[in-house]
Amino acid sequence: MGEVNQKEKKVDLRKAQSPESIPGVMTTTSNAISDFLKKTPAQDFINWGRKNSLWFMTQPMGCCGVEMIATGCAHYDTDRFGIIPRNSPRQADVMVISGYVTKKYLPALKKLWDQMASPKWILAMGDCSISGGPFYQSYSTVQNIEEIFPIDVYIPGCPPRPEALLEGFIQLQKKIEAKKDKGSEY
Amino acid sequence: MDAKKIIDSISTEFPDSISNTLIDSDIRISAYVSASDVVNVCKYLKDNLQFDHLSCESVVDYIDRDELENVYHIASYIHPVVLTLKAILPRDNPEIESIVEVYWNANWYERENYELFGVKYINHPDLRHLVLPEEMLGEWPLRKDYEGFPQNTAKNLV
């Protein structure tokens, strides 16, 4: 009998604490807040912040990956645009597909993409990731990668020079500023 | 140990299984071996003729003849002769004894040949896919009649 009483008490407490029952209090969720903000000028400010901290994931996949690493090094000083290489997908905002995507690698790439926290963007770097490049006719290259990932900027070249990659990042910044990017839904 | 001596030695030791011997030069010789005897020949090469390592093992698809050729390049650190051994296999069910017990490094070569051409190596310690994803086993992409090659579906040509 004592146990039953305790349970009833707990239920009552929960009822009393649930916000709907407190008069004058309106409840919301963080998703609702973010949806609301997207329609206000506050989003411009948020995007300004986002575009100036495009941390990219150091995940070299092909020869383009070497150029990507070079871009992240001191010589090109990407830090002045707020672009910093990160080692973990959890801390990154941008994934650069820097090379050929093989059928075997695709599941791992998808997993990395899923591990990144929103908002997140993808750059396709090099001919390989755009169309297959030199490996266009290979039996194990995944083609039409844009059907799998929402790619914002394509950077052609084999490999693109670090300056080209940097230009790609700047184009992405412009897209974010104009709210035209695919990474965040408006 | 020179080219002529090696050829004579293996053809007298295995008169039934060694055929079409050829001396290309002082350092390159080749011979066909019957698929059933390849391990014995390799053992003999290693123990008696100082062929102490396998340089390469590969497969060629001769689709007109309906045959696969399993090619071994066997060489030595002691003498300069490189021997190319070839074994002919049928295309519809290619099977050959694995030579891993003689040359240990054949292990990954044979796994690769298996995934690309579908040659089954009998008594291989661990015969499974090496580089390709597991789903592609059975497609044998380097065979000449492979349908997925060339693959040109990209819409996004630069």
Ligand code: SF4
């Ligand atoms: S586009 Fe060229 S440089 Fe880049 S990964 Fe492909 S082959 Fe290598």
